[in-house]
Amino acid sequence: MSTILDKIAEIENEMARTQKNKATAKHLGLLKAKLAKLKSELLLPKSSSKGAGDGFDVTKSGDARVGMIGFPSVGKSTLLSKLTETESAVGAYEFTTLTAVPGTVVVHGTRIQLVDLPGIIEGAKDGKGRGRQVISTGRTCDLILIVLDAMKPLTIKNIIENELSGFGIRLNKTPPDISFVKRERGGLNFTCMNSNATLDAETAHAICKEYKINNASITVRSAANAEDLIDVIEGNRVYIPALYVLNKVDGLFIEELDVITEHMPDAVPVCADHEWGLDELLERVWEKLSVTRVYTKPKGQLPDYNEPVVLRGERRSVEDFCRRIHKDFVKSFKYAWVWGKSVQHNPQRCGLSHVLEDEDIVQIVRK
Structure with missing residues (x-):
């Protein structure tokens, strides 16, 4: 059969x-x-609520989650350690990381959770290795970093994309x-x-x-x-933005790197060992997440610039802002005073549907 x-x-x-x-x-x-x-x-077997398709048990924290996916020994653990000061097992042999290791980095006031996932292999979507757990966790991410060894054939990129696609993940696409x-x-x-x-x-x-x-x-x-x-x-597809992290570029000539990046617009060249390009990587991550930072202003006080309310993607209305603070704020909402790029004059009285821009200041007036 x-x-x-x-x-x-x-x-x-x-x-x-x-x-x-x-x-x-x-x-x-x-x-x-x-x-x-x-x-x-x-x-996605229907007969079991817990099975090979379940992801790793990693509590989601921060304002966004970024998963690092790639073949074994491409430098994901070193990247996590350098970016977040989180110790993830590093070794010169395959499958050093055997479970998901989270770390946190703050970029422009945005707390980003980075998750180092175990290396996958071809056939992961069909259950080889711990592929299903890796890719299932990837489905929960707001951004995926596909980490590639710049010294190895870039056809691996296509293999990883195929594995993710086979598990219902659509990269850099809109529904x-x-x-x-x-x-x-x-x-x-x-x-x-x-x-x-x-x-x-x-x-x-x-x-x-x-x-x-x-x-x-x-x-x-x-x-x-x-x-x-x-x-x-x-009805079970997820649409997730992605960046391609070309690690170990210290082994390439500039001309070789230029040829690669010319045909890969979402590529970010880095060398984790030498800490090359890590600041640029974090900037690209922050941009790709489409972050909108909104500062709160209690009545009669100065705005709080230390802890912005972070909104992502198209969900950046005043109503979304209220829900991020507390769901009761929508029920008791009367109007909002808004300062910033989204209004024509400062302050401007706005309703729940008003769309906010990055670094706006909002004061909520409740009933």
């Missing part, structure tokens, strides 16, 4: 043999849907703008509003049929493809 891994291999081989063109789009979409279902069954609503009747209704989308009605219907979905409304507003629709139907 074929195992799930055998079935996955069969489908991947068939996809590799199939020529990609408009005539085969429906067939490839169907194969991708079957592959996604098998991988979900393999990686596809696809509205997918199941209905009780009415059949499948497909509407595409973006001329750059490669997903068509026939492929979408084939994918839905594989998932035994007969009634649904699908509206595509982005340049989406079959994989994007599958991701929306699966």
Whole structure:
């Protein structure tokens, strides 16, 4: 009897043999849907609440969590030690780190938790080594640092990306703008509003049929493809920004490094042993996290510049600010006085929906 891994291999081989063109789009979409279902069954078993897919037990702390993922002996432990002064086992042999080791670094008033994860190997997403635990913990991160040995073939980068993708992690991507609503009747209704989308009605219907979905409304507003629709139907994908840390660059010539970084815009060259490029790495981490620092100002007092309230991404309204302090602040909210780049005059009276900018000052007036 074929195992799930055998079935996955069969489908991947068939996809590799199939020529990609408009005539085969429906067939490839169907194969991708079957592959996604098998991988979900393999990686996220429903029969067990605790299993090989669970991550390491590391308490999340600080304003953001950054996970370091890479093959063994690329220097993740040395990086953690240099950046956070946290002692993580370092050795000139593979699999020095056997569990997740957290450390904390403060960048521009933002407390960032760095997590050194054990080295993964090819096939991690299929359960080899402690790969599933590593990648499961990676799913909880706000940013992933893929640490690479600059002296080794950069094809390893593609292997790691494939392992993470196989576990539902989408790097440096935004969720596809696809509205997918199941209905009780009415059949499948497909509407595409973006001329750059490669997903068509026939492929979408084939994918839905594989998932035994007969009634649904699908509206595509982005340049989406079959994989994007599958991701929306699966509903368990995470979209995480990433940086590629090229460690051990002391062994490269400048010309070699220039060629690498030219084709890898999110690469950050460092040498952990010599502490080269670590400040630049922290700056890039802080920028990639899309941090907004907001300072509190109690009535009649000066603003508190020592402990900013940190908001991330698009969640930076006055309401988000209130919730970070305490959920009751939203219930008792009357209005806010705001100073800074987000207002036209200082101070300006604002409501809960007002969007804040970095280093704004906020005073909450409650009922």
